[in-house]
Amino acid sequence: MAYRVFKTGLEMNEKDLFERIQQGDEKALEVIYKKYYRMMTKLVITNSGTEEEARDVYQDALVVFWQKARSGNLILTSKMSTYIYSICQNLWRKELDRKKRLSNEEKDSSESMDLDGPERQKIIAKCLDQLGETCRKVLMFYYFDEMSMQEIADKLGFANTDTAKTKKYKCKQKLDELVKGQYSESDFLD
Amino acid sequence: MDNFELTDHYLSNRLDELDRKAFEQQLAGDPSLKAEVNLQKQIIEGVKQARAAQLKSMLNNVPVGVSMWTGTKLATAVVSAGLISSFLYFYLKGDNEIVSTNTNQQPQQEVVMAPDAIKEEKTVEETIPLKEDVSTSKLAKDEKKQISKTNTVTTPVRKPDIQVVDPSAELTEANEPKDLVNHENNTEISASRMQVITGISDKKHNFHYRFSEGKLRLYGPFDKSLYEILEIHGVSHAVFLFYKENYYLMNEDQSDITPLKLIKDAALLKKLKEYRGR
Numbered sequence: 001m002a003y004r005v006f007k008t009g010l011e012m013n014e015k016d017l018f019e020r021i022q023q024g025d026e027k028a029l030e031v032i033y034k035k036y037y038r039m040m041t042k043l044v045i046t047n048s049g050t051e052e053e054a055r056d057v058y059q060d061a062l063v064v065f066w067q068k069a070r071s072g073n074l075i076l077t078s079k080m081s082t083y084i085y086s087i088c089q090n091l092w093r094k095e096l097d098r099k100k101r102l103s104n105e106e107k108d109s110s111e112s113m114d115l116d117g118p119e120r121q122k123i124i125a126k127c128l129d130q131l132g133e134t135c136r137k138v139l140m141f142y143y144f145d146e147m148s149m150q151e152i153a154d155k156l157g158f159a160n161t162d163t164a165k166t167k168k169y170k171c172k173q174k175l176d177e178l179v180k181g182q183y184s185e186s187d188f189l190d
Numbered sequence: 191m192d193n194f195e196l197t198d199h200y201l202s203n204r205l206d207e208l209d210r211k212a213f214e215q216q217l218a219g220d221p222s223l224k225a226e227v228n229l230q231k232q233i234i235e236g237v238k239q240a241r242a243a244q245l246k247s248m249l250n251n252v253p254v255g256v257s258m259w260t261g262t263k264l265a266t267a268v269v270s271a272g273l274i275s276s277f278l279y280f281y282l283k284g285d286n287e288i289v290s291t292n293t294n295q296q297p298q299q300e301v302v303m304a305p306d307a308i309k310e311e312k313t314v315e316e317t318i319p320l321k322e323d324v325s326t327s328k329l330a331k332d333e334k335k336q337i338s339k340t341n342t343v344t345t346p347v348r349k350p351d352i353q354v355v356d357p358s359a360e361l362t363e364a365n366e367p368k369d370l371v372n373h374e375n376n377t378e379i380s381a382s383r384m385q386v387i388t389g390i391s392d393k394k395h396n397f398h399y400r401f402s403e404g405k406l407r408l409y410g411p412f413d414k415s416l417y418e419i420l421e422i423h424g425v426s427h428a429v430f431l432f433y434k435e436n437y438y439l440m441n442e443d444q445s446d447i448t449p450l451k452l453i454k455d456a457a458l459l460k461k462l463k464e465y466r467g468r
Contacts, residue, residue, distance in 0.1 A: 020416055028416060029245070030252045037254040059246045066245060071203075124236025125243075136240075143202055143234050144241035172198070179233050 014080045021069045024145060024155065029066055033059075036081055040088050047092060057095065061087040070145045120183075127178035135171035142168050193223060197230050386419060388412040399431070399440050400447045406440070409447060420466060430462060437462050 020028030040061070044054035064087050068074040076083060128136055137156060141147040149161040149168070158164045191199070199205045200213050217224050385405040389412075398409040406419065406429070418432040431438040431450060437459060438450040453459060 016416075025416060026245075026248060030249065031416075033249050033252050034254055055250075059249045060242075062249060063242045063245050067242075120232055121236050121239055124233055125240050128237060128240050139237050140241035140244070144238045146202065175233060175237075176230075179236075180229075183229075 018069065018076060018080050021066060022072070024070060024141075024147065024151065029062060032080070032084070033062055036084060039081065040085060043085065043088055044092050048096075049092065053092075053095070057088055057091045060091055064091075067144060067146075070147070072146075123182045124175075124179055127175055127182060130178055131171060131174060134167070135174065138164070138168050138171050139175065193226075197223075197227050201227070201230055201234050388417075395447050397450050398447045399450055400444055401440075401442050402445050410450075418466070420462065422465070432462075432466060 017028050017032055021032070037058070040058040041051065041054035044057050045051060049057070061084055065084050128139070131139075134156060138152060141152050141155065147155065149164040152158070152168070153161050153164040156164070158167065196205070196209075196213055200210060205213060217227060387405055387407045390407060391409045391411070395409040396411075400407050400409075408417070408431070412433070420430040420432060420437075422428050422430070427442070429440045429442055430453070431440055437453045439453050440450070441448070453462070
């Protein structure tokens with residue numbers, strides 16, 4: 001019996017997977033990613049995209065899908081794969097439009113693009129990195145995944161929702177402090 | 191609610207319609223509050239983007255090259271246990287819960303051969319990305335042949351049989367797992383393949399397991415959730431259950447219904463996570 005196997009025993013249908021996503025199971029997202037990888041990337045590759053662009057679009061689409069599913073506002077009226085496919089289509093169409101615009105634009109006009117946004121996001125990302133792992137998770141789960149305090153408490157092993165609430169409050173205060181410090185340093189608010 | 195909380199709820203879509211309108215009115219007449227909301231909006235946007243980047247990088251690390259990893263059944267794949275097997279050997283020895291069944295085997299051979307097999311498998315797939323698919327079942331068979339050869343100390347010469355498959359077949363989801371299942375019945379080492387039976391539970395046995403007739407029976411809510419069976423074969427042999435972010439050790443000699451035992455050993459958990467993450 002000297003063979004080595006990694007086995008996963010359950011047959012997961014779309015409904016199961018979607019439920020797992022709604023519950024915030026990142027492993028289920030990975031399963032979906034693998035499951036539809038070829039189907040989704042092919043869409044971009046056969047529409048004048050590179051493999052890298054295809055992967056990027058597909059990953060972005062899944063992130064959008066994850067957030068929508070997690071927010072509880074998404075009711076699937078079609079197959080999950082059809083829905084994800086349509087997100088991929090939209091994202092790739094947008095990207096093609098953006099590329100087209102860029103190539104049509106004069107060089108000097110593209111320089112006038114607003115560079116503040118990405119710069120600010122970089123500052124915030126840097127501040128976020130200065131927080132502890134738990135703090136980062138609390139804030140990400142709260143703002144991006146739109147988890148309730150109960151879900152955050154369950155996911156991160158807090159005693160109760162009050163602990164989650166306090167934690168979130170303190171983490172946010174800390175992040176605000178850090179960002180404001182950075183902003184005034186670089187005069188971003190002027 | 192104070193303004194800090196109101197702003198936070200407003201920006202994270204947690205205000206109801208009425209409160210939202212009231213807050214927007216307040217916002218219109220208060221420039222300093224408006225400035226604060228704008229700043230908060232940026233910060234929250236930053237947090238969201240960081241999370242999106244985190245999810246993307248998680249997906250980026252998911253191996254997609256080997257077709258065996260895909261499919262509704264979450265798939266069966268062979269991975270190298272070289273890294274973990276020696277660790278397990280000592281862990282299990284110390285624990286005395288599972289007696290090693292393979293102690294007289296040559297560990298070196300174990301460790302060296304399997305990674306090569308995996309590497310080759312991936313290379314085959316990666317070098318022909320445009321051909322879309324390497325037959326899952328063929329690979330599965332090759333893989334298993336390879337493994338059984340490992341036992342008999344034969345150097346395997348692998349000639350993966352590549353078939354070009356119409357990718358649109360993937361749109362009909364039933365195909366792949368069906369092939370996989372059909373093929374499983376023909377494998378050379380079918381006797382040692384583990385079948386898992388779920389959907390059984392009663393009042394007394396709601397988080398239990400037992401091995402009987404070469405099958406693993408799981409008692410509890412397992413048919414509803416994602417679970418995984420990790421079977422480690424190396425210097426020693428052990429079976430683990432992964433369920434709801436926890437790992438449980440299962441003794442294959444256990445033919446009585448037994449409660450699932452949570453693994454708490456930090457070092458073993460770390461190894462299992464590494465192993466599972468591949």
